[in-house]
Amino acid sequence: MNRxxxxxxxxxxxxxxxxxxxxxxxxxxxxxxxxxxxxxxxREVVWLSGAAAxxxxxxxxxxxxxxxxxxxxxxxxxxxxxxKSTLLKAILGxxxxxxxxxxxxxxxxxxRNAAIGYLPQRRAFDPGVRIRGVDIIRLGWDxxxxxxxxxxxxxxxxxxxxxxxxxxxxxxxxxQSYAHRPVGQCSGGxxxxxxxxxxxxxxxxLLLLDEPLDSLDVTSQASVSALIQSVCRCEGVAVMLVAHDxxxxxxxxxxxxxxxxxxxxxxxxEQIITAETLTMLYGTPIDxxxxxxxxxxxxxxxxxxxxxxxxxxxxx
Ligand SMILES: Nc1ncnc2c1ncn2[C@@H]1O[C@H](COP(=O)(O)OP(=O)(O)OP(=O)(O)O)[C@@H](O)[C@H]1O
Ligand SMILES: [Mg+2]
Numbered sequence: 001m002n003r004x005x006x007x008x009x010x011x012x013x014x015x016x017x018x019x020x021x022x023x024x025x026x027x028x029x030x031x032x033x034x035x036x037x038x039x040x041x042x043r044e045v046v047w048l049s050g051a052a053a054x055x056x057x058x059x060x061x062x063x064x065x066x067x068x069x070x071x072x073x074x075x076x077x078x079x080x081x082x083x084k085s086t087l088l089k090a091i092l093g094x095x096x097x098x099x100x101x102x103x104x105x106x107x108x109x110x111x112r113n114a115a116i117g118y119l120p121q122r123r124a125f126d127p128g129v130r131i132r133g134v135d136i137i138r139l140g141w142d143x144x145x146x147x148x149x150x151x152x153x154x155x156x157x158x159x160x161x162x163x164x165x166x167x168x169x170x171x172x173x174x175x176q177s178y179a180h181r182p183v184g185q186c187s188g189g190x191x192x193x194x195x196x197x198x199x200x201x202x203x204x205x206l207l208l209l210d211e212p213l214d215s216l217d218v219t220s221q222a223s224v225s226a227l228i229q230s231v232c233r234c235e236g237v238a239v240m241l242v243a244h245d246x247x248x249x250x251x252x253x254x255x256x257x258x259x260x261x262x263x264x265x266x267x268x269x270e271q272i273i274t275a276e277t278l279t280m281l282y283g284t285p286i287d288x289x290x291x292x293x294x295x296x297x298x299x300x301x302x303x304x305x306x307x308x309x310x311x312x313x314x315x316x
Contacts, residue, residue, distance in 0.1 A: 049101045
């Protein structure tokens with residue numbers, strides 16, 4: 001597996017009160033991002049330090065510290081309702097950070113949203129939608145998603161540049177054969193690729209994907225995951241992807257952020273998806289097993305599948 005280097009510095013072993021710091025799963029690390037050698041909150045793609053988010057008068061998560069660097073492929077995992085989508089929205093400045101610090105592309109959240117591609121959770125096109133995939137992608141270029149106009153090139157130049165870039169991203173996601181069909185007639189996996197192309201069209205520095213593998217079959221999950229990794233490598237884009245099952249993305253990932261009621265950890269997957277770390281995060285015994293194909297199976301006391309682990313109680 002290709003790793004871009006851990007963001008987690010080694011330190012003391014994690015104790016039971018983990019909220020607030022990033023720990024390695026191996027239990028040997030407490031994480032504060034290292035900012036030596038030219039790195040720092042203004043040089044990293046995303047940097048949160050002791051951050052908290054509140055919605056509806058309730059703390060969704062708190063004391064979250066993490067660092068995402070250019071070109072990294074990072075998965076965000078955790079049970080339903082723990083705040084994964086909220087984390088993406090906080091990075092976008094759509095949900096306020098109520099404690100700690102946050103820098104996104106060297107600025108406060110929201111300031112550089114024009115350089116961020118975002119796929120919200122659960123979007124699908126009705127079969128009757130007639131707009132073509134290529135037009136969906138073009139909407140991303142024209143700035144409709146974030147309301148920020150593109151640089152002030154003359155219209156004809158802008159139009160030519162747009163057509164060329166739209167062609168490029170269609171090729172990048174392998175959508176040549178269906179990009180000119182009505183999007184409602186494309187399969188779920190094809191629609192996902194078109195939406196990823198839309199998020200990519202303005203050459204973002206950061207791509208936030210909220211469950212892009214949702215409802216795809218196993219083959220499509222693998223091919224979309226490989227596509228996302230190639231986007232990281234070829235375009236140097238940092239990707240933060242929310243997922244419920246780590247297995248389809250495991251071969252492609254650099255880092256994992258795991259959110260659960262007792263804290264948040266970040267590190268390479270083999271350090272994070274362990275019985276010790278997940279037991280610490282959930283505050284209840286969790287086992288991590290590997291099947292003969294290398295797939296990870298996470299089991300709680302009641303042998304719940306990975307995505308059905310109980311939602312932990314939030315700290316008050
Ligand atoms: N606007 C809001 N006001 C109040 N509470 C909210 C709001 N939006 C979300 N929440 C709550 O915040 C918590 C975190 O929601 P979020 O959507 O971030 O979870 P998630 O980890 O993405 O879950 P899932 O895996 O189901 O998508 C949930 O309990 C949710 O009900
Ligand atoms: Mg969500």
